[in-house]
Amino acid sequence: MAERKHDRKFVRTFFTTPTAVEGEEDSAKMLRGAVGLRGMKAPDVWVPDNEDATAPSMRDEGAENIVEVVAENGADFPGEIHPRVVWHRDSPATRYQGFKHMLQISDPERGAIEHIDGFVIPEVGDIDDWKKADEFITIVENEHGLEEGSIAMSVIIESGQAELAMGQLREEMGKPTNNLERLFLLVDGEVDYTKDMRAITPTGALPPWPELRHNTSRGASAAGLIAVDGPYDDIRDVEGYHERMTDNQAKGMLGIWSLTPGQVVEANQSPLPPENGSWLLDVGGRKVELESEDGVEIYDGNRLSLEETGDGYVLRVGGDGRELDEDELREELLDMTEYVPSMDDIVDSMEEFEAAKEAGRGAIAITQSATLRIDGVEIDVNKDRMWDEATYQAAMTPITLFQDVYRNRPDQHEELAEMYSEDVVERAMDVGA
Template sequence: MSVDKRLHDRKFVRTFFTTPTADSEKDDTAAMLKKSIQLRGMEAPDVWVPDNEDATAPNMRDEGAENIAEVVAEHGDEFPGEIHPRVVWHRDSPETRYKGFQHMLEIADPENGAVENIDGFVIPEVGDLDDWKKADEFITIVENEHGLEEGSLAMSVIIESGTAELEMGRLRDEIGKPSNNLERLFLLVDGEVDYTKDMRAITPTGELPEWHELRHNTSRAASAAGLIAVDGPFDDIRDVAGYRERMTANQAVGQIGIWSLTPGQVVEANKAPLPPKEGYWLIDEDGEEVELEDEGDVQAYTGDKLSLEEDGDEYVLTVGSDEHVLSHEELQEKLVDLTAYVPSLDDIVDSMEEFEAAKEAGQGAIAMTRATTVSIDGVEVEISSDRMWDEATYQALQTPITLFQDVYENRPDQHDDLADIYGEDVVERAMEVGN
């Protein structure tokens, strides 16, 4: 059996937020769990991960498992996201794997009152697929031991070794075989820190490598196997711009979700994949895209890497150290090449509605025109471009709307936030388009 569709109700996961399960320095060792489970709205993650592995000291993990069960039993009904505790596991350590199994038994025990709000478990440090299947079998035993429906607990894995990365390529053919319950797989999460250690990688500064290939491979494997890809932690929690840049790069390869270490990162990661409230224009200033300043009917460039002046019937456009002498028509073409428009949610809905109306009228393709006036050094130039929309274009550009609809359907606690951002009319239209 091969997989060509999502195996779980969630189509997207934007945020994967971890919390230590037991802190010996606090009077109440479960204090951080109790604080995290109270998060709501944009501060609450799509997936909350009470972390009984790296975030919790080894001598506190037994108490951590007890804390998870206690806190989720008391507050889990009201938590708006999914709850997937991370337990200890290691491909090379049977003792560690057994300890993780014991913790899963504790957390999922119906007598503790938490399992109704436990959606699955996160398994770190997996190796080859035989190791993944061991975790799957342990979860199956947990389900049978506690009288739970087989497959009711999802399994997510953290890719922290070259072996695990290679094994992702086999998932498509392994999921669905009668000898395993790997259909329970939900998230493939990158763990770049331990992956760097496993790869014996060295950088001059000691910073983590970018590992672009790992993120691409995880996204590709998730797509092929009907799963969801999530990037690993971004440790510099003060570098908001860097976090956004990472998420933008990830989204371009289909990895919508990212690990969040703080509620502030959760807010950023919840909002980042959603279309902007207002559309805006970008211009390429010598290899770097910057936003043009919206002055009503004119989009103005205010940087110092581009310059433009009129010289009789011609124009002199300077881009970095390159000078271009252009006619008016050539200048328009050049500026079309240098600029790009980032559509708002309203823009996307408008375009989709226009195409749907044309298709209903019997047209297979239509041209969408985007026009504006660009101002550089006070010289204004009107530009416009046409983009052909056919069914393939429509389907490809439906992804932001599908994401928005998935968020709206699964996170009612964010309805007010979305209405405040976009307006109720736009939200209503976005929920109708494409259906």
């Protein structure tokens, strides 16, 4: 991947907060609440949202609220701060309003800009539209005596134009007449993207847009940026949010928008390796997590059955039964199982591989053992996986992410140590160095 030039190499969470709420005694109440978040509830990137989350009539007041709240409390906020201002590829008035808000928020005499890491620009169009936003930020920097390029710029991808623009970043970012090196996050915005693409679903649910997410992840990889998925509206649906994140992670999109502190907690944890390993059994195309009890991994569903006969076993999947001897059964179960390694397991394997490499060996077998119990019958299996340099490098991604989190988020140290134990945390920080 291209070198990432930002302080953070990974961003798990992008949390937006309305900047001014009408009808409250203190219109900045929600900002004041959010700026106080700490630990797993605090996002990697906090976005005081002066665009869609805030009523149009409240946005001037919202810009003022950002200045006030960030000047007062920004120094202690554990994540980065990137306010979102208004912008639209089709509206010069909106773009000018966004410029004026950035100019106002960045005034060093007001004391907020020293805690602000960048701005988020929504509704960008093609690459020339991105350059307009970049130019306004350059002017803001110059007017306020800030170093050129010091304010990061993140964009929301919510149009076909912007999706295409991500393919051109690599060649545009080096050009002398822009400062696009300030780019930081590429954030998908599926609601407005759906509108721009004019997509329709029967229930009104958002389409999954797998190609958009791939292209965003690829754009980030090619240009040294960080990819973030858009909001997951159904706040109650924690399982759905996790499924979406797992799907994103397989695309290289490790960050996601969060709408509530509860979602922040889930999204901060999701890309980190689990505390405990687990075994999955593939039963007729579905992966079922086995229940671990006293070191035995138990399947208690009814789609699979196992029976001991005098001289072997009968294994039934759905209605189809097969007679197997012990070796065949073990082979069959090995093919049906997968192991999800814990943080501890990953660190173990990496240490083992590092030692082997130092001893001059290029590949080693890593073994996971388990006793499976199905219908009361127990079978021991050993799952081997060859580790070579490439496996090691690929396994490195979640560890590098963990190390980035640990270095940048001291406020999460306690929770991480509780989750993984001090020892595992320490070894995870040492591995791969």
